[in-house]
Amino acid sequence: MASDRKIDMVILGLLSHENLTGYDIKKRIDGGISFFWKGSFGSIYPSLSAMEKDGRIKKLPISNREGGREKIWYSITESGRESLLEWIQTEKVSNDLKYETLLKVFFGNCGNKDDIIKAIDDFENDALRNLQVLNVFKGRLEPILSEEDHKYYYLTVLFGISTYEAQIKWCKEARDILVGTQ
Amino acid sequence: MASDRKIDMVILGLLSHENLTGYDIKKRIDGGISFFWKGSFGSIYPSLSAMEKDGRIKKLPISNREGGREKIWYSITESGRESLLEWIQTEKVSNDLKYETLLKVFFGNCGNKDDIIKAIDDFENDALRNLQVLNVFKGRLEPILSEEDHKYYYLTVLFGISTYEAQIKWCKEARDILVGTQ
């Protein structure tokens, strides 16, 4: 495989169980996996063009135009499924984390303690917000776990929940250590 | 500030408490913060050149050359400290996570269950390895926490430990859900 643009895999994965437009793909990413993967229109549309050219996806003739701008539906091809499977089976993964908040904490002694506490507070608020959303997802998924498909989605939701819970716990602990020793 | 190359902040942060060469900076990044931030020579050296030009750091005249190739020591300037402080004080942060493993799990139904379990196992092994290292750091830091400087480093270590512990717990849970319902 020449490129390892992961956005290709995200799109192939989404198309593997339903036909979608570029716009829909963006919504799926934002709605379901944005806490561990992101995608912008500026990467989605070029990826769609490229994969249509190399045969991993194809345009559907149904361009429904009852209202709104034209829509282009894509479906995955056999070659696309192979490409997706190949990626899933390769052992190499990169889990690339960039916690700017932690960077600020690490260099905390260069700033004021209050700035760091503020950064931790902001971090905690994000985590609380994300946790709330994920708990809603969890509640929706639990009654339908008998379907094998949902199980995988459920696992990512559980991951998110345990991650954010750990973060929130850390935020409290961190503030205690910083404030308690003023 | 024109650019928001975070690597600049990493370097300024490290230089803020000791003079270092580019090579040393790389080692500091790899050794202490690589679990939440990374840096390569290809980004460090250009950043050093740029910041020396714009006056945030300066070369030290001491180019000690007793063996090995020439070394270039850098120190932070007043302007560099201001730049660092400004960044710490800005409220905006981006905590950008890319868990390729989770992506594979999310699209698990496109592959074999065994592939996904393999991916989870690999993920767990990474977490265990990282956890072990961080626990060593924790043990080293605990006796010297009275110094304010070490407290911040300690907090990032605690973050890492709680994150990896949560991940390891999730790995077991995930396997149970996948295997238990074969």
Place this chain on the structure above:
DNA sequence: ATCAGCATGTAAGGCGTTACATGATTCA
């Protein structure tokens, strides 16, 4: 009338990685 949401796409540019180039020293 105008704003938000739907919908596709391009352009510019930044950031960062990998690989390469160079070269000295130490140790087996």
Place this chain on the structure above:
DNA sequence: TGAATCATGTAACGCCTTACATGCTGAT
């Protein structure tokens, strides 16, 4: 002699983000 470690740097290239361009529909 060759490999490993120390040490600095460049070049190519790729991915992705932001901003922009376009344009329709429906609601306020």
